[in-house]
Amino acid sequence: MRPDPMPEMPPATESPKSPPPSGKPSRLNRLFKLSLDALSWLLATPIAFFIRYDWAPPADTLGPMAVATAGLFALKLATTSFFGLYQRSWTKVAFRELGDIVRAVIGAAALGSLILLWLGPSLDIPRSVAFLDGLVTLFLMTGMRAFARYRHEASLGQHSARRAKSVLVIGAGEAGSLVVREMLRHPEMGLRPVGFLDDDRKKVGYRIATVPVLGTTQDINKVVRSHDVDEVLIAIPSSDGRVVREIVGRIEGAKAGLKYRIIPGVYELLSGQVGISRIREVQIEDLLRRPPVELDTAAISSYLTDRVVMITGAGGSIGSELVRQICRFRPKELILFGRGENSIYTLERELERDWPDIPYHSVIAGVQHIVRLDYVFRRYQPEVVFHAAAHKHVPLMELNPEEAVFNNIIGSKNLVTLALKYGVTHFVNISTDKAVNPTSVMGASKRMVERLVQSAALRASPEQTFVSVRFGNVLGSRGSVIPVFKQQILAGGPVTVTHPDMTRYFMTIPEASQLVLQAAGQGKNGEIYILDMGEPVRIVDLARDLIKLSGFEPDVDIPIAFSGVRPGEKLYEELMTDEERGDATAHEKIFVAKPSPLDQGALERTVQTLQEAALRSDHAVIRRELKAYISGSLLEDVPA
Structure with missing residues (x-):
């Protein structure tokens, strides 16, 4: 529930000599x-x-x-x-x-x-x-x-002309013209637009808000020199990462030390506002972003609007972003379920600020405690459940496999059992590409969760839908590679990469969350939806890009060191097995995997054995049972 408001502090006493503040003319x-x-x-x-x-x-x-x-x-x-x-x-x-x-x-x-x-x-x-x-x-x-x-x-x-920076704007579209008009209205900010560059040749030679379109992005070198440009603003929020990467490369080659900034991508501009306040430094997400997701808002609204929605792991990177996206569809109530009280507290403050009219209930608990979980379902009666609570770090779960069993497998089993019992209409499990041909305890545990959701779908009533949504790495999530690299760069290096050929799929947090909502609206029970992750990216290339964006030269200012593949890691990830190869859905960025045959008796026996082994911290049995159940697994027997 919303916490009681903080008591107001008494107003500070103003000096009698100070004139009363007023926004009105005298x-x-x-x-x-x-x-x-x-x-x-x-x-x-x-x-x-x-x-x-x-x-x-x-x-x-x-x-x-x-x-x-x-x-x-x-x-x-x-x-x-x-x-x-x-x-x-x-x-x-x-x-x-x-x-x-x-x-x-x-x-x-x-x-x-x-x-x-x-x-x-x-x-x-x-x-x-x-x-x-x-x-x-x-x-x-x-x-x-x-x-x-x-x-x-x-x-x-006239007052600010001496200190004004000459700004070249890349993109003569709506975002670029709005920002240029704001610069012209506020010359005190010290930004003087000298021209646009745009790859639409029809615009070249025209003036937008009195500022000329000087050429295309191929002309960056020439324009930077001829107009003595101090800064470049990339104002193409709908462009993909390839275009941004090419532009950044040209800017860096045009003039040593030339500063460049960017208008964020469409995921950050959901409010529809574009302005100087939105300009920021180019980030690694800009180099990897893809064209915006077109959402079928009617399909999403049909199962979210005016519903009681529960999000497990609500304080995490994906969970909290799901909460933000769900709020746009006006749910009846939110249940913020998670173990991290600080994360839930921070999310509460954000909801109070941005969505004050949406009721919420904060629940600090773990999904592995079924009695506590049953109380939550009985009290709040959730109609839609997004299950984002999970242990996700591969090396840590290799060392602590019993926790992967307790939290990922047993916790998920508790959730689907209660979702069936209390008539939840939509249950959405957040899965990972590490569940495909798993080589780690964490990946194997998430594969087991997908099977538990598939089993629940077979037992569900016609009014219930149980699905899993599988995707790869999420840029900027807690403990992911980007925050680690940034800390290493801040410390002066080295930036550590496990292997020069290590590749991963990447997606932004908002993009992943939006596609999860869309996949859940497909409405087909028991399916596994796979999000289109684009092309895989080499981790070492990611490291080099991040070092450059931080103002350093890779292998010169900041060294890159290779630390070796960690237990349970693969050089590359897959989004589906050969047997799962399925068809595209109605949404171009969502695919559906063909479900594998399911022996519910074998699944229940395996889960029971895993739980008993986890209670004894018997790592060898946990690995053996996971390997035996998951066909094609390459789990290694790491000493307990």
């Missing part, structure tokens, strides 16, 4: 603005008369002109006061704020026109004067505000 400032507008109103009506009479009004129009000027002045004063036009800054006026000026002027003109329809003939005032007066008033009022903002930005630009 009274003198408001009077000054009103005076300028009043002058424009007084000028607008005579100009309207001159326009009405083709700049040659009759001599007897002076009286009607004075009456019309006074009447329309009063109407304009009333409507502009109603819309609060003098509570706003002129130097920072935005285009959307002009709407209130238009409404105020139209209001005055409409009222004036109605009055003139009634009294105009008797006052000898043409009925068109109110309309013409409105046009002139609108032109004068908006013109003064535009001039005030121009003068303000010009003065800021």
Whole structure:
């Protein structure tokens, strides 16, 4: 449940000499603005008369002109006061704020026109004067505000011109143009856009927000030299990692020490906001990212919206990202289940900040304790379960195989048993590519979990769906290679890689989480879904890229050392066995494996034997049973 709010601290006592803070213009400032507008109103009506009479009004129009000027002045004063036009800054006026000026002027003109329809003939005032007066008033009022903002930005630009950095923007699309406009609006930030580069040759030669498109990305060297560029901004959030990698390579070859930054990929721009505040250093994820995932939101909403959703391992990298993605579909309640109290606490604070209207219940517990787990199911009645709780570190599970049994196998068995008992409609098991032809205890334990989920699917009611979703390594997750490499680089090296030919599949945390939600919406019971991980990446190449992004030269500033393959590790991972080769699903990035035949009796006997061996910490029996059950396993008998 949401914790009680923290008691508020008493407000600090302000010094009597300090003026009270206020976001509103001062009274003198408001009077000054009103005076300028009043002058424009007084000028607008005579100009309207001159326009009405083709700049040659009759001599007897002076009286009607004075009456019309006074009447329309009063109407304009009333409507502009109603819309609060003098509570706003002129130097920072935005285009959307002009709407209130238009409404105020139209209001005055409409009222004036109605009055003139009634009294105009008797006052000898043409009925068109109110309309013409409105046009002139609108032109004068908006013109003064535009001039005030121009003068303000010009003065800021002159002040910051000496220290402004020349910025070259890669990408003349929506993201690039928005960021350039923000740079131009805020010259005090010291960023001066000198031009765009874009591979769409139709844009070359055009100007966007007054900034020219100077060429394509092939012209980086020439443009950097000719315009003395200080920084390059990569503003193509929808591009894949190959494109970003090529651009970064060209930038690094164009000028020694040239700084470059990037607008994050679409996964980080879910809010739809693009701006200077979003610019950051290029990260390894940018070099590996792929085109954005197109989600079938209707399929996902059908099983998440207004449902009670439980996430095990909610404080972990995948679990917490699943929580964030699930919140977008407005669940009825969330059950945050995990053993790490600090991680759950941090997630609570994030939910309070970003999703304050979504109820949640935090449960600190382990999945291997079935009595505690039964209480949670009985109390909160989850309808959808995402199972992301697992021990995942291969070398540690080689040394502690009983913990892989307790947490991964027995814990998962408890979960599927209770999901069946309490009528959970969707059970989604998060699996790993290490479950394919496993050579480690961890991989074998996750293969057993897939079989337990498959067994539950055979016993499920027609209204229940039990599936597994299998994918490879996740960039930036806890204990993964990227954080380890960053720590080693920070320490001055060496960066340790187990083997020069070691390859792995990689995916970003948000991409993996979104595809998990999509796969779960496929709705076919008992299947194993495999996420399209793209091409495998050599770990040593990943290390070299990360060293370069950190501003160092691989094997010169930061050495790379090969430490040798660890127990249970493979040089490469697979996403499915030859027997599992299946078909694509309705989603282009999700495949389904052909299920293997399942002997439920053999599965239950193996799990029981593993549990008994784990209670005795009998490593040899655990390895023997895993090897015997999983066909084709290459588990090594590491001494207990």
